Amino acid sequence: MATTTQPQTGARPGAGLSKEEILRYSRHLIMPEVGMEGQLKLKNAKVLLIGTGGLGAPLGLYLAAAGVGKLGLVDFDVVDFTNLQRQVTFGTSDVGKPKSQAARARLSNLNPDIQIESFEAQLTSANALELFKDFDIIVDGTDNFPTRYLVNDACILLGKPNVYGSIFRFEGQVTVFGMPDGPCYRCLYPEPPPPGLVPSCAEGGVLGVLPGIVGSIQAMETIKLILGNGENLIGRLLLFDALGMKFRELKLRKNPNCPMCGTHRTIHKLIDYYEFCGVRGEEAPVPDLKVPEITPRELKHRLDRGDDLFVLDVREPHEFQICNLKGHLIPLGELPRRVPELDSSREIVAHCRSGKRSADAVDFLRKAGFRKVLNLKGGILAWSDEVDPSVPKY
Amino acid sequence: MAVKVIIPTPLRPYAGRQDSAEVKAATVGEALTGLTTQFADLRKHLFTDDGKLRSFVNVYVNDEDIRYLAKENTPTKDGDTISIVPSIAGGCS
Numbered sequence: 001m002a003t004t005t006q007p008q009t010g011a012r013p014g015a016g017l018s019k020e021e022i023l024r025y026s027r028h029l030i031m032p033e034v035g036m037e038g039q040l041k042l043k044n045a046k047v048l049l050i051g052t053g054g055l056g057a058p059l060g061l062y063l064a065a066a067g068v069g070k071l072g073l074v075d076f077d078v079v080d081f082t083n084l085q086r087q088v089t090f091g092t093s094d095v096g097k098p099k100s101q102a103a104r105a106r107l108s109n110l111n112p113d114i115q116i117e118s119f120e121a122q123l124t125s126a127n128a129l130e131l132f133k134d135f136d137i138i139v140d141g142t143d144n145f146p147t148r149y150l151v152n153d154a155c156i157l158l159g160k161p162n163v164y165g166s167i168f169r170f171e172g173q174v175t176v177f178g179m180p181d182g183p184c185y186r187c188l189y190p191e192p193p194p195p196g197l198v199p200s201c202a203e204g205g206v207l208g209v210l211p212g213i214v215g216s217i218q219a220m221e222t223i224k225l226i227l228g229n230g231e232n233l234i235g236r237l238l239l240f241d242a243l244g245m246k247f248r249e250l251k252l253r254k255n256p257n258c259p260m261c262g263t264h265r266t267i268h269k270l271i272d273y274y275e276f277c278g279v280r281g282e283e284a285p286v287p288d289l290k291v292p293e294i295t296p297r298e299l300k301h302r303l304d305r306g307d308d309l310f311v312l313d314v315r316e317p318h319e320f321q322i323c324n325l326k327g328h329l330i331p332l333g334e335l336p337r338r339v340p341e342l343d344s345s346r347e348i349v350a351h352c353r354s355g356k357r358s359a360d361a362v363d364f365l366r367k368a369g370f371r372k373v374l375n376l377k378g379g380i381l382a383w384s385d386e387v388d389p390s391v392p393k394y
Numbered sequence: 395m396a397v398k399v400i401i402p403t404p405l406r407p408y409a410g411r412q413d414s415a416e417v418k419a420a421t422v423g424e425a426l427t428g429l430t431t432q433f434a435d436l437r438k439h440l441f442t443d444d445g446k447l448r449s450f451v452n453v454y455v456n457d458e459d460i461r462y463l464a465k466e467n468t469p470t471k472d473g474d475t476i477s478i479v480p481s482i483a484g485g486c487s
Contacts, residue, residue: 054484143483170403171403188481190449191450249457250454251457
């Protein structure tokens with residue numbers, strides 16, 4: 001499962017710095033806050049990155065460049081074309097490759113003097129403690145609630161710092177959990193939101209630079225922890241609003257009744273985090289609504305035949321601009337008050353990007369008394385696959 | 395007393411896309427009630443069916459967590475800023 005890249009220039013862990021290393025890190029070495037002592041601390045440090053995606057990209061790049069002696073990379077995912085907008089570790093030629101391996105290749109090219117270990121696996125309650133034990137600091141750059149609670153609990157059980165960052169659209173949160181006397185993730189949020197209530201990045205979108213900024217702050221906190229210098233974000237939650245370009249700071253207190261790090265701990269081992277977060281946490285697929293459907297091919301056939309069909313597009317106006325099937329645009333959220341725009345005597349085909357929102361629209365319209373209303377199965381994505389490949393997918 | 399409530403990104407779609415709102419309130423509870431009266435869609439995101447603040451939504455008066463003050467009864471004064479900070483998980487793999 002683990003693949004390791006060993007240092008290539010003969011630098012031995014624990015030893016001093018080679019001539020090449022002194023040159024490479026000279027901008028650190030001439031700063032009194034780092035110096036030779038600090039650079040050797042970096043060289044002897046072992047940091048595990050959970051996730052090599054949006055947050056993991058700047059984390060990996062900066063920590064490797066800074067000379068952190070051993071970097072672990074945990075990711076089970078493969079590089080997707082839509083990742084390239086923000087996951088700057090990867091190049092176009094990496095699409096389709098396992099992320100942990102592509103990241104290892106990129107980082108070992110950036111700094112051949114460090115040891116990089118990649119774990120192409122999903123972090124689970126069964127492997128977390130074993131994986132974490134060889135590292136000094138764990139950095140959480142994951143994208144889902146079950147893994148965040150798992151990382152937190154494993155760090156508390158092993159007494160390791162957890163450098164936490166999370167993002168949504170153009171907003172980020174950063175802090176350091178798991179320090180002696182400091183709070184943990186469960187002190188901040190005792191429970192996760194129920195599945196489906198908080199949209200994921202895939203659904204909600206994210207501004208590409210945002211993980212770059214938040215991940216860089218995590219990298220800075222990690223380096224400060226290693227150097228033992230400066231003031232860390234312990235007991236402080238840093239909030240970043242990229243749109244307003246504002247940083248704010250909130251007090252984060254250790255909860256004396258915390259089930260994980262409080263005085264009377266009730267959790268003594270790792271649990272089933274998918275169950276804790278409600279089946280599949282943030283990624284929980286909402287069960288498909290059973291509504292009458294039409295396939296893209298059938299729709300094309302019927303439109304070509306000249307059938308009187310009213311195509312209703314329930315996406316948002318900014319999505320309509322990306323591509324459209326020349327339908328009548330009423331965003332799902334506006335449908336209840338714009339029902340009068342629709343003629344219930346005509347046959348209506350509702351569509352969205354993937355068929356999920358339009359299923360809700362069909363369900364709503366049928367309950368409102370519309371009899372002849374169908375959902376375009378698979379939405380514009382399926383239309384692009386099955387009927388017209390010139391329609392872009394997004 | 396006028397207080398400013400900062401609405402986080404994930405909840406803005408339920409609050410007319412605004413990033414903040416001014417409400418008149420003497421306590422945090424009154425401020426949140428005022429806010430959810432103004433934006434009814436916000437209610438289910440902030441409160442459970444039996445009217446309790448959801449456990450994955452934290453509320454701060456200025457920089458202090460109301461769980462360590464008087465919770466919803468925490469008094470507010472003119473010019474205070476209330477922050478709603480829900481849990482977000484994104485790292486974007």
